[in-house]
Amino acid sequence: MSTPAYRRILLKLSGEALMGDDPYGINEKVVERIVGEIAEVSGLGVQIGIVIGGGNIFRGIQGAASGMDRATADYIGMLATVMNAMALSDAFRRHEVESRVLSALRIEQVVEPYIRARAIRHLEEGRIVIFAAGTGNPFFTTDTAAALRGAEIGAQIVLKATKVDGVYTADPQKDPTAKRYHRISFDEAIGRNLAVMDATAFALCRDIKLPINVFSIFKPGALRRVVMGEDEGTLVHS
Numbered sequence: 130m131s132t133p134a135y136r137r138i139l140l141k142l143s144g145e146a147l148m149g150d151d152p153y154g155i156n157e158k159v160v161e162r163i164v165g166e167i168a169e170v171s172g173l174g175v176q177i178g179i180v181i182g183g184g185n186i187f188r189g190i191q192g193a194a195s196g197m198d199r200a201t202a203d204y205i206g207m208l209a210t211v212m213n214a215m216a217l218s219d220a221f222r223r224h225e226v227e228s229r230v231l232s233a234l235r236i237e238q239v240v241e242p243y244i245r246a247r248a249i250r251h252l253e254e255g256r257i258v259i260f261a262a263g264t265g266n267p268f269f270t271t272d273t274a275a276a277l278r279g280a281e282i283g284a285q286i287v288l289k290a291t292k293v294d295g296v297y298t299a300d301p302q303k304d305p306t307a308k309r310y311h312r313i314s315f316d317e318a319i320g321r322n323l324a325v326m327d328a329t330a331f332a333l334c335r336d337i338k339l340p341i342n343v344f345s346i347f348k349p350g351a352l353r354r355v356v357m358g359e360d361e362g363t364l365v366h367s
């Protein structure tokens with residue numbers, strides 16, 4: 130039997146992935162399916178850290194656009210990721226998979242605070258670690274949190290699970306003629322301003338030579354294929 134290509138991964142799940150076709154919030158059926166796929170990969174012995182977004186509930190930039198103070202709006206966005214993290218962790222519990230939520234913002238009655246050594250310990254024990262509240266700082270995104278936590282836990286790759294099945298020459302949701310890259314270097318992705326991931330996240334991953342694989346969370350089996358080192362989505366490399 131073939132073995133996974135990675136021992137430890139950082140999976141970035143966009144908040145919108147949890148919403149499915151709903152206009153807002155958390156769709157239980159979609160969460161069930163995603164959790165089932167992650168549990169399967171965990172069962173292969175892969176250590177999994179997850180950074181969860183919050184865009185299905187609140188985005189700081191939208192709050193700021195309607196007149197809210199940007200930093201305040203971003204803290205609301207970070208709290209939205211905590212809600213998603215708790216929903217995800219509970220779905221893992223229903224699958225009898227152990228997980229822990231570690232939050233970059235301290236809300237200790239609700240979830241554990243993020244402590245790097247503790248995160249690594251949980252991973253070594255085979256628990257899935259869900260990193261909540263992004264980086265804990267306004268003006269950042271959960272993509273950057275994924276790059277940061279990926280680096281901190283020594284992940285071999287960041288897997289960005291999103292609505293599109295890779296990095297395209299332009300936003301495929303706006304330009305139907307856009308073509309998908311099979312592989313692309315960080316320099317090219319940054320130079321061409323490809324907005325699939327924010328520039329801060331790309332730059333951090335480039336500097337520390339942490340590759341990213343962008344793939345569709347809506348394609349059943351895609352996560353497992355990426356983890357097995359099969360050709361899936363787009364690899365962004367140094």
Ligand SMILES: Nc1ncnc2c1ncn2[C@@H]1O[C@H](COP(=O)(O)OP(=O)(O)O)[C@@H](O)[C@H]1O
Pocket residue numbers: 143144145182184272290291292293295296297298299300301302323324325326
């Ligand atoms: N060059 C590109 N290649 C692929 N996707 C892109 C590109 N430019 C913009 N996008 C958009 O980036 C989104 C992926 O980022 P994600 O963080 O999951 O979404 P959001 O930023 O809306 O939360 C895709 O849904 C896609 O529409």
Ligand SMILES: O=c1ccn([C@@H]2O[C@H](COP(=O)(O)OP(=O)(O)O)[C@@H](O)[C@H]2O)c(=O)[nH]1
Pocket residue numbers: 142143144145181182183184185187188189190202203204205206207209210262263264265266267268269270271272274
């Ligand atoms: O380090 C961080 C991570 C997130 N956010 C806020 O949390 C919101 C939700 O995160 P994001 O938009 O990255 O979620 P996703 O697009 O993955 O659903 C963002 O809009 C920001 O307002 C933040 O301020 N700092």
